[in-house]
Every structure is written in C-alpha cells, then in structure tokens.
Amino acid sequence: xxxxxxxxxxxxxxxxxxxxxxxxxxxxxxxxxxxxxxxxxxxxxxxxxxxxxxxxxxxxxxxxxxxxxxxxxxxxxxxxxxxxxxxxxxxxxxxxxxxxxxxxxxxxxxxxxxxxxxxxxxxxxxxxxxxxxxxxxxxxxxxxxxxxxxxxxxxxxxxxxxxxxxxxxxxxxxxxxxxxxxxxxxxxxxxxxxxxxxxxxxxxxxxxxxxxxxxxxxxxxxxxxxxxxxxxxxxxxxxxxxxxxxxxxxxxxxxxx
Amino acid sequence: xxxxxxxxxxxxxxxxxxxxxxxxxxxxxxxxxxxxxxxxxxxxxxxxxxxxxxxxxxxxxxxxxxxxxxxxxxxxxxxxxxxxxxxxxxxxxxxxxxxxxxxxxxxxxxxxxxxxxxxxxxxxxxxxxxxxxxxxxxxxxxxxxxxxxxxxxxxxxxxxxxx
Numbered sequence: 547x548x549x550x551x552x553x554x555x556x557x558x559x560x561x562x563x564x565x566x567x568x569x570x571x572x573x574x575x576x577x578x579x580x581x582x583x584x585x586x587x588x589x590x591x592x593x594x595x596x597x598x599x600x601x602x603x604x605x606x607x608x609x610x611x612x613x614x615x616x617x618x619x620x621x622x623x624x625x626x627x628x629x630x631x632x633x634x635x636x637x638x639x640x641x642x643x644x645x646x647x648x649x650x651x652x653x654x655x656x657x658x659x660x661x662x663x664x665x666x667x668x669x670x671x672x673x674x675x676x677x678x679x680x681x682x683x684x685x686x687x688x689x690x691x692x693x694x695x696x697x698x699x700x701x702x703x704x705x706x707x708x709x710x711x712x713x714x715x716x717x718x719x720x721x722x723x724x725x726x727x728x729x730x731x732x733x734x735x736x737x738x739x740x741x742x743x744x745x746x747x748x749x750x751x752x753x754x755x756x757x758x759x760x761x762x763x764x765x766x767x768x769x770x771x772x773x774x775x776x777x778x779x780x781x782x783x784x785x786x787x788x789x790x791x792x793x794x795x796x797x798x799x800x801x802x803x
Numbered sequence: 804x805x806x807x808x809x810x811x812x813x814x815x816x817x818x819x820x821x822x823x824x825x826x827x828x829x830x831x832x833x834x835x836x837x838x839x840x841x842x843x844x845x846x847x848x849x850x851x852x853x854x855x856x857x858x859x860x861x862x863x864x865x866x867x868x869x870x871x872x873x874x875x876x877x878x879x880x881x882x883x884x885x886x887x888x889x890x891x892x893x894x895x896x897x898x899x900x901x902x903x904x905x906x907x908x909x910x911x912x913x914x915x916x917x918x919x920x921x922x923x924x925x926x927x928x929x930x931x932x933x934x935x936x937x938x939x940x941x942x943x944x945x946x947x948x949x950x951x952x953x954x955x956x957x958x959x960x961x962x963x964x965x966x
Contacts, residue, residue, distance in 0.1 A: 635947065637955040645950065657940035666947040689933065696932040697925065703939035704893035710946035711871060711902035714881060718953040719873035762954045801874045 567606035568674030573627050575599060576678075585651030586705070587625065587698045594692040601684040605677050613654060613669040613677065620658035620665055622681040626650050629675030630751070633667045634759065644760040645713060647672065647751065653702050659685055660699070672751065717762055720802075726761035727771050728799035731781070735790050748788040810840050812914070815863070821887035822941075823861065823934050830928040837920040841913045849890060849905040849913065856894035856901055858917040862886050865911025869903040881949055883908065889938055895921055896935070 573579045576595050582588045590598065602625070607613070613624050616635055631648040645667060648654060658665045659682050680688070689696045720726045731748060740746035750757075754772070755765040775781045780792045780799075790796055812831045818824045826834065838861070843849070849860045852872055867884040881903055884890055894901045895918045916924070925932045 635951050635955065637951075641955055643950070643954040645947075657943040660936055661940040661944065663940075663944055666944060689936065690929070693926065693929040693932055696929065696936055700896050700925075700932065700936050700939055703936065703943055704897040704899075707893040707939060707943050707946055708897065708899065708902050710943060710950055711881070713950045714879065714946065714953055715871040715873065717950065718879040719871065719877050 568608050570606055570628055570674050570676050572604065572606065572676055574604070576602070579627075581627075581650065586701050587653050587695075588651065590692070590698065591694055594688075594695050597688060597692060598680075598695070601688060602678040602680050605679055607671050607675045607677060609671055609673055611671045611675070613671070614665045616666060616668045617664050620655060620662065620682055622679055623656055623659045623685055624654040624669065625678040625680070626652050626654060627676040627678060629671060629673035631675065632670045632672050632756070634670070635667055642759045643717075643762055644752075644756060646709060653699070656699065656702060657706070660689075660703075722802070723761060723763040723767045724771055724774075724799055725802050726763070727757070727768065728796050730757070730761060731788070731790065732793075732796060732800055735793075744793075746790050746793070748790065750786050750788055811835050812838075817887070823889050823931075823938055824887065826928070826931055826934065830924075830931050833924060833928060834916075834931070837924055838914040838916050841915055843907055843911050843913055845907055845910050847907045847911070849907065850901045852902065852904045853900050856891055856897075856899060856918060858915055859892050859895050859921055860890045860905065861914040861916070862888050862890060863912040863914055865907055865909035865913075867905045867907050867911070869905055871903055879953075882945055889935075892935065893939060893942065896939075 573581075576582065576588060576599055577592065579588065582595075588595075604627075607629075613631065614621070626648055628650055630650075631652075631654060632644055633646050633648055633654070634642050634644045636642050648669070654669050655665055657663075662682075689699060716726060716729055720729065734748045735741070735746035740748070752760070753765075754768045758765045758768045761768075772781070772783075775796075776783060778792075778795070780790070780795045782789045782791050812818065812824060812835055813828065815824065818831075824831075840863075843865075845865075849867065850857070852870075862884055864886055866886070867888075867890060869881045869884055869890070870878050871881060872878050884905070890905050891901055898918070925935060
C-alpha cells in the first residue's frame with residue numbers, strides 16, 4: 547500500500563498506468579529493491595525481509611513533512627528508502643541544532659522505538675521521500691524473531707552513536723564557528739567519491755540558516771564566513787555547488803593551526 | 804597493572820539489576836567462557852579514542868570516565884559510566900575505532916570480551932543481542948542529551964506531542 551498522494555505524475559510501465567507521488571519512483575517491495583545490498587539494515591536474509599514486508603507501510607512524503615517530533619512518544623521506526631531528512635534538536639527558547647541529514651538506508655526513530663523513550667530528535671523531510679513505517683510493537687516482535695535483523699539494528703545504532711560522539715567533539719571542542727564550518731565542509735567533501743579529488747565539490751543542500759543550526763552559530767556568521775572563504779579563494783561557488791579550491795587551507799582552519 | 808582472575812557471572816548477586824547481565828543461564832554460562840575478569844587500579848585507561856576496537860569491557864565494579872579529545876589535546880567529558888555498563892560496545896560491533904577514551908575513576912573489576920568472541924556470542928544468543936540493542940539505544944539517548952547540552956547550552960524540556 548502506498549499513501550500520501552497529492553500531486554501525481556503519470557508513467558507508463560509495461561502498458562500499465564502508475565501514479566508516482568511527488569515525482570518519486572516508488573520501491574514497492576524490499577525483496578526486489580536494487581539498493582538492498584548497499585544498505586546495512588536492508589541487507590537481510592530473504593525470510594526476514596518477507597516478514598518485514600508484512601509489517602511495513604510504504605508511504606510517500608513531500609518536502610517539508612514532519613515524520614516525528616522531539617519529545618513525542620515513539621510510534622515506530624521510519625526506514626528512509628528515498629530522499630533525505632533533517633534531524634534536529636531544539637532548546638526551550640526555540641534555538642535549533644541540526645544534528646545531521648539522514649540519507650536513504652537509514653532507520654529513523656530507532657533508539658526511541660527500541661527503548662520506549664520519547665523521540666530524541668525531530669525528523670523533517672528536505673526532499674520528497676519514500677519511507678517504510680513499522681509500528682513499534684511489530685518491530686520489537688520482528689527483532690525477537692529475527693536475530694539477523696537485531697544485529698543490523700545494533701550496527702545502525704553503533705553508527706548513530708559514533709556520529710553523536712563526533713558531534714559532541716565538534717561542538718564542544720571547536721574554538722570558533724570558522725573551525726566548525728571548515729570541519730563540516732571537509733566532512734561533506736569526503737562523501738560521494740569526492741575525497742580523493744584535488745578540488746572536491748560539495749552540493750549545498752542547506753541554507754545558511756540551516757548550516758548555522760548545524761554548527762551552533764548564527765546565519766549572519768555563516769554568511770560572513772563563506773564570504774571570507776570565497777575572498778581568500780579557499781572555496782568557489784558555482785551555483786549551489788561549492789568547489790574547495792584549497793583543501794590544505796581549509797584543513798588548517800578546521801584544526802585551528 | 805592488570806591481573807586476570809576468573810569468577811562466574813552466575814554467582815553475581817547484582818545480576819538481576821543490570822540490563823546486560825540479566826541473561827538466561829545458558830547465555831551466561833557461554834559468556835563465562837569468553838570473558839576475562841580483570842582487576843584494574845584507578846586511572847587505568849581501558850581504551851583510547853581512535854584505537855581500533857579490540858573488544859568490550861563490562862564494568863562489574865567501579866566507575867569510568869568517558870571523554871573525547873580535540874587535536875590540540877583539549878578534553879571534554881561525555882559522562883561517567885557506572886557498574887553494569889558495557890563500554891566500547893558500538894565500536895566493537897561496527898569494527899571501527901573507539902569513539903571515546905575510557906579511564907577508571909575507581910579501582911575496578913572489569914570483564915573483557917574480545918571482539919570476535921563477542922560477535923559469535925551475540926549471534927548464538929538472541930536474548931543477549933536484544934539486550935545489546937537496548938543498551939545501545941540507552942547510550943545513544945545519553946549521547947544526544949550531551950549533544951543538546953553542549954550545542955544548545957541546556958537540557959530539553961519535553962515538548963507537547965503533535966497528533
């Protein structure tokens with residue numbers, strides 16, 4: 547079952563008209579998903595995936611949809627099949643910190659669902675997304691019945707813990723906003739095969755305000771820092787893509803040397 | 804200095820109060836065969852941030868300080884681990900490096916399990932795997948709280964739930 551249809555694009559597939567919500571090419575079955583082998587949680591034995599198929603609800607969301615809110619009682623997990631999701635935490639005065647941008651393959655709401663504690667983060671889509679939702683009781687039963695899945699969950703949680711420690715280190719030990727921004731750009735530039743390049747490229751999917759929320763500073767500071775980086779020719783903007791012209795200088799900024 | 808002594812988890816009176824330790828008898832018997840019990844003095848460093856994960860350390864007695872460090876050597880304490888906790892778990896499961904440094908604050912007794920033995924144990928004992936998943940979830944909750952306090956300067960007050 548696929549829900550969430552508002553605006554549809556019509557495709558012809560083997561002579562059958564299919565509705566694709568928000569322009570997404572919906573993955574109907576985990577068993578036939580081409581990305582399965584590349585994703586920690588999804589790469590399960592067939593028997594486990596068949597059980598998972600029976601408990602999941604495939605849903606499409608537009609950009610800007612909120613999957614769950616920090617502090618909410620956990621209803622279940624959200625496996626991100628397509629699109630990206632912004633994960634953030636919020637202070638009582640409204641100040642927001644973006645922890646990370648979740649990519650396809652990630653299981654959201656996992657630790658809250660397992661522990662029964664409230665969701666620790668707010669998850670908001672930044673692209674049209676396809677998500678497989680599994681209710682909490684179904685997921686816990688699934689983990690009890692399939693030790694392979696339990697292992698995969700442990701692996702995902704380990705990765706999230708690693709990221710959280712990285713955030714604490716970055717936020718708590720970086721001296722300046724410039725250091726934090728440099729670290730963030732270097733981290734982004736190490737993905738998608740760009741790491742080895744002399745001048746790696748970073749696709750900027752976030753606004754200056756959102757980048758500020760990632761590094762715990764103000765939008766004005768981020769704008770000023772980018773202007774400075776461009777002036778010093780450490781980076782160059784080409785539309786929404788940032789080219790890192792001087793990796794050495796950026797690394798020096800990141801380590802405050 | 805570390806000296807190895809063997810003592811059975813089955814005889815431990817604190818077992819029911821500790822999430823990881825409260826396993827069925829058969830799982831605990833298996834765990835007894837893969838662990839090494841260590842007695843370590845205060846200030847012993849069990850593992851360092853960035854070191855390849857060699858295994859986990861179950862804190863039987865004593866506390867440990869978990870911290871992260873910048874390139875310039877500045878240190879930030881994440882939290883204090885208490886008896887019953889399993890240290891180095893996420894790194895050992897993922898096969899990566901330890902994310903934190905663990906240093907004993909007290910004279911302690913620690914049960915150490917090598918990584919490959921741990922993985923085999925978890926695959927053979929589903930109940931233990933479920934306990935580990937719950938432990939990791941709790942670790943993550945605490946880590947996010949630390950991110951909140953470091954990044955936003957305060958702890959969260961529960962927000963009203965949306966429909």
